[in-house]
Amino acid sequence: MWRVLGTLSGGPETVTVLADACLLQQPTMTKVLDRMERSGLVTRQQDARDRRLVRVHLAPKGETMLAELLVAARAHEAEVVARHPDAAAIKDLLRALIARQGRKHRPRA
Numbered sequence: 001m002w003r004v005l006g007t008l009s010g011g012p013e014t015v016t017v018l019a020d021a022c023l024l025q026q027p028t029m030t031k032v033l034d035r036m037e038r039s040g041l042v043t044r045q046q047d048a049r050d051r052r053l054v055r056v057h058l059a060p061k062g063e064t065m066l067a068e069l070l071v072a073a074r075a076h077e078a079e080v081v082a083r084h085p086d087a088a089a090i091k092d093l094l095r096a097l098i099a100r101q102g103r104k105h106r107p108r109a
Contacts, residue, residue, distance in 0.1 A: 001036060005058065005066040008042065012055040041065060 003022040007013055013021075019029035033056060036042045041062035047053035058066065081087040 001032070001041070002069060004032060004036060004056075005041070005062055005069065008056060008058045008062070009066055012045075012057045014047075014053050014055060018056060036062070 004018055007018055007021040015026060015029055015033065018033070019026045022029060022032075024032070033042060033044065037044060039061070040059055043057045043059050044054050045057060047055050084090075
């Protein structure tokens with residue numbers, strides 16, 4: 001749920017984008033979204049431009065949960081960084097690896 005909420009913090013996304021971001025197969029992502037929708041965390045709406053697509057949106061309850069999780073995540077991160085002096089360098093390395101991986105998987109024009 002954390003990855004879904006975090007991904008949706010940037011705005012509505014398709015189920016496919018969410019599945020990729022959460023490293024899940026699409027059927028599994030659909031089941032996760034079913035539970036999250038029943039819990040009032042997300043809503044699904046048909047895309048206005050392409051009716052074949054469904055966009056997942058954060059519901060108000062999901063926005064509240066995300067805000068609370070972000071506070072906890074930032075506090076945890078600060079604690080880890082304080083205990084491990086190399087954590088900041090490791091974070092930079094991980095960001096670079098993620099960016100490089102994203103470039104490898106983008107279709108070429």
